[in-house]
Amino acid sequence: MDVTHPWLEDLTPPQRRAVTHDAGPLLVLAGPGSGKTRVITRRICHRIACGVAPWQILALTFTNKAAREMRSRIDALASGGGRQPRGLVMGTFHAFSAGVLRQHAEHSAAAGVAGHPLKPDFTILDADDARRALKQAITEVGLAKEQWRPGYFAEGISKAKDRLHTSSEFASEGNEFADRQCARVYAAYERILAKQNALDFDDLLLRTARMLRDDESVRTRLQERFAEVLVDEYQDTNHAQFTIANAIACVHRQICVVGDPDQSIYGWRGADISNILEFEERYPGATVVPLGENFRSTGHIVATADALIRRNGSRRHKDLTTSLGMGEMPVISSLYDELEEASHVAGCLEASRDAGVAWKQMAVLYRANALSRTIEDALRRRGIPHVIARGTAFYERREVRDTLAYLRAIANPADDLALSRIVNVPARGIGATSMERLESFASARMCSLSEALVACREVGITAKAAKSVDGLMAVIARFRSELEVKPASNLGPFVARLVEEAHLERAAADYGDDPTDAEERVANVQEVVNAATLFALPTREEGARAPTLGDALRGYLEAATLVADADMVDPERGSVTLMTLHASKGLEFDTVVIVGLEEGILPHSRSIESGEGIEEERRLLFVGITRCERRLHLTSAQNRTMRGLTMATIRSSFLRELPHEHCFSGEARRTVEYDEELPQYPVGSTVRSPFFGLGRVEGVGSRGAVTIRFVTAGVRTLYPKFAKLEIVATR
């Protein structure tokens, strides 16, 4: 059988059960490193082999990267004997929802809000744009921004959207003063977005979920279209996402969800862990397949992770095992401050490199992005190639956002947010006062900002400013006129010409005062041109009309908005990866260093008030530990400088929860890292021998001999000249 079914080869019995499970709901509880991706991809191949058409399968993932990865694995399996998965729909909830909305928005009243219908060419606002719109809403409602933080409303609105409530439903919900203010801001925010035909990230899910709930024709169509639904990372889905998947799958009940409650780390974003914990209640008769065997990490690492996660009270326990042998113990080190921590990290990475591990097989993980800078500096000084996995960072840069804002203003005439961003880019003498007048003109006439700009002569701004505005609108109009007459293949040159004619390189060069940064900014603008040139629309079904330049532009803007940090991790590069613990989910590395194990950082100070918060932080560390295949280092600093203040730290309470018998604690004492004269293996440092494993240097004898107490091999005296010792940690 396996000869003709390559997708069933080398699966363990439980994996095979999950892959070949036939009818009815299926929950796969996949522990770390248990072959989760393998199960999903093989299952998709298997279902196709069983006669399900690829285009009837909907697979929802958490990141674009995961979707790409799975698709390429399926393609590879298919070329080895299976059927080509043409038409398989695979993507993030957000991207899928955007597609559904673009397709059905016009025909579904349920997609609109507050009397505004949603038009299919809507713009998707990223977090920054959403924040700007929110600030505007707060001002409109007339609340003093000294007393009300935007973050408060952002959270309230986001939670309401997750419950699928629009502003009017939210208003009838709470009666507290703060709730009423929040409802007012929500309503204003909704109006601002509706007027611009824009959606934020939460809206994509909210509108799709409501449409599926309220519009029977759309619901039926999607139910008929998708005979099979798979959801990856199910522990991190929120209520809206559950509603979407459930609405499509509830009739045929061919739903397979895969996840691990112990790796749920997005509770703060509304992820509802009960989606996975209560799957069997929601789908009676569901089959559950636990996958506990870990094929990634060696024994001490698995044991450490297991001991840690057992501390969580509310969990559904599954035994974690590995057959890879015990391997080496995780090494816990405490350093004097963040600078020494960073040097120590560099040392750990170099030691792994000396042991033959490629840079790309190593990662440094941290709780918050702010911790990356010191590490990055140290790696740069030591010449260790590295990349910071902040994928969105590129799209957050001012010059990049300006270029994209031009494109958005061209693509969507109602996009006031984009337009207001570029009105004075490059600086053309339109300041705050002129903008204020233009905006109040627009709101008085009930028209868009772009219409106000066209009519700027009537607004009463200076002649010079009006002339600049005319010039800008002429450029935008000219480019806009090309959208529906030219073919999609013209996107690259189109963007290049825009950069040229709108003088965006000059604008980029003019920011700030550092000429070296200026060069980089200009290069970033060119990078947008490159990205646009390389952008390819998904292949269309046969018989569809040829895509226009406008289609390509809208597609490109959507893709640029929906990128995630994790999407940009490129394992082919020969570099160490630096990223947040959150972004590391789903990845694996030979060597992993987790830094900043201190109270207030991990667990984070914002989480320690609640038991649930602490448990999520613990899961976060669990995720980090289980990324590691063989060499794990955990570090903390005794003093840390954050936002200009140096403070003594407290070691993370999680360190106490790690099992002594499976972890090696390097003594925490001050080192003099920078002194060249230090003996090569100072007393107290931690070393690794290829024969005896980890040990601590106890003494230095004549002719460079060192006495080492090994964890497993007792005390030995070795000559470093012959013994090939690597320093794991200086004391």
Add this chain to the structure above:
DNA sequence: TTAATTGTGGTTTTT
């Protein structure tokens, strides 16, 4: 009215 300068305040994680 705009552009540059100094001052202040606020901090997690991300589709």
Add this chain to the structure above:
DNA sequence: CCACAATTAA
């Protein structure tokens, strides 16, 4: 430490 806001100079 950094982004943003109010203030001041041009």
